[in-house]
Amino acid sequence: MAAREREEAAGERPAPLSLFEDVRADGADDGDEGADAAGGPAPSEDGEARRRRRTRRVLVWTLVALFALLLGGTGVAYWTVDHYASSVERIPGAFPTLPADKQPTAVPNTGTTFLLVGLDARSDVPTTGTEAKAPAWKAGAQRSDTMMLLHIAADRKSASIVSLARDTLVDIPGHGKAKINAAYSWGGPSLMVETVQNLTGIRIDHIGVIDWNGFRALTDAVGGVDITIPQTIEARGDARQWDAGTHHMDGAEALLYVRERHGLPNGDLDRSKRQQNFLRALMIQTMDAGTLGSPARLTGLLQAVGDVVSVDDRLSNTDLYELAWSMRGLRPDGVRFMNAPFGGFDSTADGQSVVLLDRPAAATLWEAVRNDRMEQYLAEHRTSSDTLGDSVR
Numbered sequence: 001m002a003a004r005e006r007e008e009a010a011g012e013r014p015a016p017l018s019l020f021e022d023v024r025a026d027g028a029d030d031g032d033e034g035a036d037a038a039g040g041p042a043p044s045e046d047g048e049a050r051r052r053r054r055t056r057r058v059l060v061w062t063l064v065a066l067f068a069l070l071l072g073g074t075g076v077a078y079w080t081v082d083h084y085a086s087s088v089e090r091i092p093g094a095f096p097t098l099p100a101d102k103q104p105t106a107v108p109n110t111g112t113t114f115l116l117v118g119l120d121a122r123s124d125v126p127t128t129g130t131e132a133k134a135p136a137w138k139a140g141a142q143r144s145d146t147m148m149l150l151h152i153a154a155d156r157k158s159a160s161i162v163s164l165a166r167d168t169l170v171d172i173p174g175h176g177k178a179k180i181n182a183a184y185s186w187g188g189p190s191l192m193v194e195t196v197q198n199l200t201g202i203r204i205d206h207i208g209v210i211d212w213n214g215f216r217a218l219t220d221a222v223g224g225v226d227i228t229i230p231q232t233i234e235a236r237g238d239a240r241q242w243d244a245g246t247h248h249m250d251g252a253e254a255l256l257y258v259r260e261r262h263g264l265p266n267g268d269l270d271r272s273k274r275q276q277n278f279l280r281a282l283m284i285q286t287m288d289a290g291t292l293g294s295p296a297r298l299t300g301l302l303q304a305v306g307d308v309v310s311v312d313d314r315l316s317n318t319d320l321y322e323l324a325w326s327m328r329g330l331r332p333d334g335v336r337f338m339n340a341p342f343g344g345f346d347s348t349a350d351g352q353s354v355v356l357l358d359r360p361a362a363a364t365l366w367e368a369v370r371n372d373r374m375e376q377y378l379a380e381h382r383t384s385s386d387t388l389g390d391s392v393r
Contacts, residue, residue: 085317085320085321086317087303087305087306088305088306088309088310088311088320089306089309089310089311090310090311090312090313090315091189091207091209091310091311091312091313092313093188093189093190094189094190094193094207094312094313094314095189095190095193095204095207095312095314096190096191096193096194096197097190098194103194103197103203104197104200104201104202104203104370105203106203106205107203107370107371107372109154109372110154110370110371110372111151111152111153111154111372112151112152112205112206112323113149113150113151113152113202113203113204113205113206113369114149114150114151114152114204114205114206114207114208115147115148115149115150115192115193115196115204115206115207115208116146116147116148116149116150116161116207116208116210117146117147117184117189117192117207117208117209117210118145118146118147118148118210118211118212118275119145119184119209119210119211119212145166145181145212145259146163146166146210146212146272146275147163147164147166147180147181147192147196148161148162148163148164148276149161149162149164149196149200149202149369150208151369151372151374152323152327153372153374153375154372156326156327157334158334158335158336158374158375159334159335159336160335160336160337160338160369160374160378161276161279161335161336161337161338162338162339162340162365162369163272163273163275163276163337163338163339163340164180164196164199164340165180165268165269165272165339165340165342165355166179166180166181166268166272167179167180167181167268167353167354167355168180168340168354168355168356168357169346169348169354169355169356170183170195170198170199171195171198171199172186172191172195173191173194173195173198174186174187174191177348179352179354180195180196180199183195189207189209189312192207193207200362200366200369200370201366201367201370202366202369202370203370206311206312206314206315207311207312208309208310208311208312209309209310209311210308210309211307211308211309212255212258212259213255214304214307214308215251215254215255215258215278215282215308216250216251216252216254216255217251217300217304217307217308218251218282218301218304218305218308219249219250219251219254219255219282220250220251220300221297221300221301221303221304222282222285222286222297222301223285223297224248224249224250224251224254224285225248225249225254225278225281225282225284225285226246226247226248226249226281226285227246227247227249227254227257227277227278227281228245228246228247228392229242229243229244229245229246229247230244230391230392231244232244233263233264234263235263236262236263237262237263238262239260239262239263239264240256240260240263241263242257242263254278257274257278258271258274258275258278259271260274268355269339269342269355270392272339273339273388273392274392276337276388276392277337277388277392279337280335280337280388283335286301336374336378336387336388337387337388338384338386338387338388339386339387339388340357340362340365340386341357341358341361341362341365341384341386342355342356342357342358342386343355343356343357343358343359343361343362344356364377365377
């Protein structure tokens with residue numbers, strides 16, 4: 001352990017950790033020097049220093065689990081890299097084949113931006129825990145249920161997640177104006193990336209495709225999540241009633257929570273906030289010592305990731321590991337959630353209800369993402385209704 005700490009102090013990246021090397025189920029540190037035969041600290045050991053070292057190691061494992069959820073298995077490279085990272089399906093041809101001058105210019109040293117796409121359903125996803133066999137896209141078979149931009153700051157100390165409502169009216173190349181979720185159905189990941197790049201002027205570095213249905217397994221793997229409903233929402237049509245209070249949700253109930261929109265006052269806008277609220281709760285539960293300290297729970301979590309997420313084939317196993325390692329200093333409160341600025345509802349010529357962006361406000365947000373100035377943006381817009389708060393319907 002001393003050798004590993006010297007490597008960290010020197011700024012070198014240590015070899016991938018064994019699952020049980022640094023954190024035991026009881027939270028103790030197997031490798032602390034100076035421990036007596038009974039496992040307690042020797043009289044000469046500085047207790048505060050030991051706690052700092054243990055906190056740092058637990059944080060690394062927190063990131064392992066957190067980025068497995070957000071980035072499709074990134075953190076698993078700390079533990080048996082090839083097995084878990086290779087279980088994440090890679091998507092070929094995920095980016096538009098356009099000349100550089102037809103795409104947003106990549107701004108150097110401004111962080112990394114992922115486009116996260118959640119699907120209504122992904123065909124042939126098994127429920128037995130084995131890997132999904134269906135492709136991430138088949139022409140006309142799926143529409144994206146959720147679109148989120150995940151921007152990771154260049155200093156790796158913060159991350160921002162911005163949701164785009166599925167009914168947002170946009171220009172889809174080759175198809176004209178339509179709801180943004182149609183882009184995935186018509187042209188798969190590459191058309192979706194092109195559409196979002198045209199809308200935002202942000203160069204997308206990577207894409208992750210998420211199967212919401214598979215989040216049942218992820219939720220159950222961490223023992224469920226706690227979600228608070230601020231006020232009772234009565235049943236409407238097929239939508240169930242949600243009673244006010246804190247609910248400990250298993251995977252099946254959490255899936256109902258993130259998919260429902262017809263019983264919510266603002267429909268798809270409220271649903272996107274629910275999805276963010278769920279991801280936040282899942283992150284918190286993942287970071288809980290009961291998950292990190294349980295080999296069974298952590299194993300189940302990592303095994304479920306490959307069934308839930310696909311990423312572009314530009315991300316190798318080594319890339320995933322190096323990204324996770326670079327983010328080891330990120331703290332939970334450094335991850336912020338928000339919706340793209342809302343500009344109202346409208347209807348199309350054929351009577352479809354659509355969501356409009358507040359274009360001037362959105363332009364300010366896109367510029368902040370593009371130039372890695374999200375901390376400044378959030379400081380100036382912390383009271384915005386588009387930013388996820390503690391009270392979510």
